[in-house]
Amino acid sequence: MLQARPLPAYLIQRFQGWKATTYQDNKAWYRRLAESGQHPRAMVISCCDSRVHVTSIFGADEGEFFIHRNVANLVPPYNPDGEYHGTSAAVEYAVTSLGVAHIVVLGHSNCGGVRGCHDMCSGHAPQLEEKSSFVGRWMDILRPGFHRVAHLPEDERPRALEKEAVLVSLENLMTFPFVSAAVEEERLTLHGLWTDTGAGGLEQYDPARNGFVLVG
Template identity: 85%
Template sequence: MDQAKPLPGYLVQRFHGWKATAYHDNKAWYRRLYESGQHPRAMVISCCDSRVHVTSIFGADEGEFFIHRNVANLVPPYNPDGEYHGTSAAVEYAVTALKVAHVVVLGHSNCGGVKGCHDMCSGHAPELLEKSSFVGRWMEILRPGYERVAHLPDEGRVAALEKEAVVVSLENLMTFPFVRTAVETDRLTLHGLWTHMGDGGLEQYVPKLGFVAV
């Protein structure tokens, strides 16, 4: 592998700044995390979007959240086909090995992945229908959500689909046998959230009511 290059200078500077400040002032805490392993109380499944900063939203410290990020914060249905399943593996590890008490699916406003799903399903992004499109194949997970909001006016459909991404993921989580068992035995609770990045708002999903402000 000859293509790897040294880090850009600005990242090197930021690392040394962190090492001299945050790490230096909390050496005992980092040593404890290293020696005792991780014991997060919650798993958060969020979008890859660089504007979504999970630990900042909840004021979380290192070791508090087990975080998995993917395009549009989606969870696929349970499918033990022996293929690669990064999200499914993360869910399995969090629930069966780390034994988290909560799994939180966090959606957000202006999600590019959700917009891509909308455009694909409405016939405006034929390139995403190609089998060679990783994004398109991944966003097929959200097609049932699109079908539930397809009747809405154009101006509100994408925002509604962002919230459907959360609901579809919650529904798919319950198809995993180990998730369902943990939920039904009160060892795990599932939570759906949607945040508006522009105004800092946060809404939670409540069955039969939809999304309501926290």
């Protein structure tokens, strides 16, 4: 028998409150979205971290963003080997089925996944190096980024590596033929962002300066 229990009552009450207010006020739009399908303008790839709410910081309504969230907002390189690739499936669906105009990769401060990668690559987290560590193997995607920040003072590295996570993902996105084709045909634009969740800051990657610049 399946393991599953009833939802805690306070969540059901919150849902019922949402239904009686937000849903009622937007019912026509939600019904149209259900009937005519979603047409999101952008895909956002952000972290699972509970402190990162992309819909909040960008004031997004239902229907605007197709959102994939994984540990450390990473995109692995293109590898059509027939195995399960959740991130690649999300990117493929967004670009080829939904035709989104933007892909935004959103990194953030105090990222636990990035910190784990930093410690692993520094030799301080042997448990993450084990084959059975899903987090460790997932963070292998970011190893090329670690090599680019290894020369920095140790206290500056984690934050720099968070930004590398955005850049590695942007690089890897371009290894997908359907992404690079869409970018070249100007049907798709890529954006790299990093947010400081404590300070409420937002930086975006500027290729001309090859660095992140503050935008808000």
